Amino acid sequence: MKKSILIIAIVVFGSCQNKSDKQFEKLEKMNWLIGQWENTTPEGYLTETWSKANDSTFSGQAYFIIKEKDTVHNETIILTQVNEELIYRPTVKGQNNDEPVDFKLTSDTENRFSFENPKHDYPQKIVYKKVNDKSLIATISGVQQGKSSSESYPMNKK
Template identity: 70%
Template sequence: MKKSTGTILLIVLICSANILMFISCQNKSEKKFDKLEKMNWLLGNWKNEMAEGVLTETWTKENDSTFSGTTYFIINKKDTVHSETIILTQLNDELVYRPTVKGQNNDEPVDFKLSSESEISFSFENPKHDYPQKIVYKKINETNLVATISGIQQGKQSQESYPMKKK
């Protein structure tokens, strides 16, 4: 009788420990990608029609830790003069913006690390990159954002802003 009571107690303790570990791991995974989740407002199709051409940016959620983006600047309704792919990923507690621009940096990605954040704005920086050194996304409202690139270009401070509307 004592042997079976001890066995039952041991089984209960093991099961309790497993349940606690499961709950603990579950809570951690729910908050694991919290920085990326704050940027859910970025998901979707964005567009800016200018006299020079049309800028489009599309963001999709690949998985819990990664968004992917594509950017195109098209002139004359058919000529793509700029294109890039972007990976926005949370690696541990760090958010990384990783663009690959066709024809630049040997077509290799460049990492920009999160430097500041709020509920409506995210800044990414790479001081070693030629230009830009800083990329900022700012949510204006549910259907409008402004993407800004800035830094030193040809020895002078430079900044370009791209307002976009959600399609």
């Protein structure tokens, strides 16, 4: 009897361990994003910095300084897994009453993650593509002023 109880306890504990390890599996697939990414172009300087806030959440900060206009685009981003959903939640200073907008993960492969919110004015889609360990391309796209639009931002890890 004691042997049976011990075996049941081991099985139950082992199954709990496996479930816990995979609890934030979707977010963990994006661990490669952690760090500082940047790109300098003739138009300006872009930097995006990601850190792990906790097991279920990454925290991001993005800046784009446009040289000619001396304008700073600033946004904070939360990438969080809530149950089985991975949510990309940017808050852009000066837009949407400084409130966050949720984009839900709609597809993912080993190196490409697409987030969408068809009700958002622009963009409706945000894609992160890992080119290699030191390079990524972030793309925003959707319909803007009645026309399809897409902008890509290649970045290198610092």
